[in-house]
Amino acid sequence: MARIVMKFGGTSMAGTERIRRVAQIVKAQADRGDEVAVVVSAMAGDTDRLVGFCREANALYDPAEYDVVVSAGEQITSGLLAMTLQALGAKARSWMGWQLPVQTGSAHSKAKIDEIETGALLSSMGEGTIAVIPGFQGRSPGGRITTLGRGGSDTSAVAVAAAVDADRCDIYTDVDGVYTTDPRIVARARKLKAVTYEEMLELASVGAKVLQTRSVGLAMKAGVPIQVLSSFTEEDAPVADTIPGTMIVGDERLAQMEKEGSSVERQLITGIAHDKNEAKITLTRVPDKPGAVAHIFEPLSDANINVDMIIQNVARDKGETDVTFTVPAADLARATDILENQREKIGFNRVIPDTRVAKISVVGVGMKSHAGVASTMFSALADRKINIVAITTSEIKVSVLIDEDETELAVRVLHTAYGLDAEG
Numbered sequence: 001m002a003r004i005v006m007k008f009g010g011t012s013m014a015g016t017e018r019i020r021r022v023a024q025i026v027k028a029q030a031d032r033g034d035e036v037a038v039v040v041s042a043m044a045g046d047t048d049r050l051v052g053f054c055r056e057a058n059a060l061y062d063p064a065e066y067d068v069v070v071s072a073g074e075q076i077t078s079g080l081l082a083m084t085l086q087a088l089g090a091k092a093r094s095w096m097g098w099q100l101p102v103q104t105g106s107a108h109s110k111a112k113i114d115e116i117e118t119g120a121l122l123s124s125m126g127e128g129t130i131a132v133i134p135g136f137q138g139r140s141p142g143g144r145i146t147t148l149g150r151g152g153s154d155t156s157a158v159a160v161a162a163a164v165d166a167d168r169c170d171i172y173t174d175v176d177g178v179y180t181t182d183p184r185i186v187a188r189a190r191k192l193k194a195v196t197y198e199e200m201l202e203l204a205s206v207g208a209k210v211l212q213t214r215s216v217g218l219a220m221k222a223g224v225p226i227q228v229l230s231s232f233t234e235e236d237a238p239v240a241d242t243i244p245g246t247m248i249v250g251d252e253r254l255a256q257m258e259k260e261g262s263s264v265e266r267q268l269i270t271g272i273a274h275d276k277n278e279a280k281i282t283l284t285r286v287p288d289k290p291g292a293v294a295h296i297f298e299p300l301s302d303a304n305i306n307v308d309m310i311i312q313n314v315a316r317d318k319g320e321t322d323v324t325f326t327v328p329a330a331d332l333a334r335a336t337d338i339l340e341n342q343r344e345k346i347g348f349n350r351v352i353p354d355t356r357v358a359k360i361s362v363v364g365v366g367m368k369s370h371a372g373v374a375s376t377m378f379s380a381l382a383d384r385k386i387n388i389v390a391i392t393t394s395e396i397k398v399s400v401l402i403d404e405d406e407t408e409l410a411v412r413v414l415h416t417a418y419g420l421d422a423e424g
């Protein structure tokens with residue numbers, strides 16, 4: 001017997017027909033003798049609709065009332081799933097976030113989970129009743145409904161899995177796993193059997209949007225093994241225990257899986273991610289003297305703008321230099337504004353913004369112990385005459401900034417260069 005938390009996203013819950021398929025999958029898991037808790041999203045599109053109602057009702061809405069409204073989508077799907085399970089002959093009941101409760105802070109619309117009360121939940125599950133829990137919801141210290149931020153039900157699921165000490169948290173979605181790169185760009189992208197939490201964080205934050213990034217960080221801290229898999233399967237599809245999806249686990253667990261021969265053949269590079277949501281800013285003719293760079297980045301950091309890649313060019317003859325860096329495209333206007341306001345203090349000639357850039361990253365824990373990963377990347381791009389504007393590296397990642405128009409070409413070329421293309 002295992003204890004499994006299953007999570008179903010909005011497309012899996014979109015309508016009673018879809019919910020019936022979800023109920024079959026859940027029941028099949030419970031029929032194996034496992035204790036099961038299910039965390040659900042609202043039907044796809046419903047949360048957007050509810051957010052729209054709030055804006056129409058009052059442009060300056062009270063965040064506490066916003067949470068009352070937008071948490072409702074998950075209340076509906078959890079009740080519907082519980083009654084559909086009952087229709088299939090399973091024992092099931094729903095537990096609202098405030099009933100357990102899922103105790104959060106009081107930052108409405110973006111609350112963080114502090115603790116989940118599991119006493120009543122675990123005894124009900126122990127009696128063979130499937131627990132259905134709405135994702136995204138919590139309860140503030142003052143007893144009001146909170147929500148966790150958009151996409152938050154992934155985090156709810158991982159938090160429930162950590163709280164009940166689950167053997168696995170299966171995240172069912174509309175893709176069947178995590179791929180070596182975006183399959184829409186590279187038809188020969190391969191589904192990965194397993195990735196580490198660290199790799200997933202890099203792949204998620206740079207483009208592979210399968211899971212809310214916060215949920216992966218939480219799983220890593222709590223040591224909860226996650227499996228990403230599809231709910232869009234036929235009735236005779238293999239059960240989740242056979243790991244048809246992608247496991248997201250820690251380093252040791254991965255090594256253990258390799259030893260047990262569960263065919264998680266590891267490559268030096270795990271995946272290639274791309275991100276078009278970065279923008280580049282160049283400041284020309286910045287004085288080349290101590291403190292100049294601090295004057296640029298202090299006000300940006302004060303404004304909570306995340307600077308990623310930075311390059312300072314070689315000084316020109318008159319003791320001046322150009323400084324280039326990237327910020328999230330969504331913060332570009334704010335960033336250039338701030339810099340214009342600091343023009344005198346920083347002392348520069350021009351601010352040149354550019355949104356036509358893309359960040360391409362190669363990610364893999366294997367590179368910790370291997371040289372030559374970056375040079376393979378640079379020569380593969382050079383062979384195709386793709387110009388690199390900026391570079392950053394971490395222990396498990398090398399990223400380059402290139403012209404946005406060359407994104408697809410760069411991803412394809414690198415996927416081949418690191419031997420990631422599927423055979424056939």
Ligand code: ASP
Pocket residue numbers: 009010041042047048073135136149150151152153154
């Ligand atoms: N329904 C919420 C949203 O759309 C939470 C979730 O689905 O993860 O953001």
Ligand code: MG
Pocket residue numbers: 009010151154212
């Ligand atoms: Mg989601």
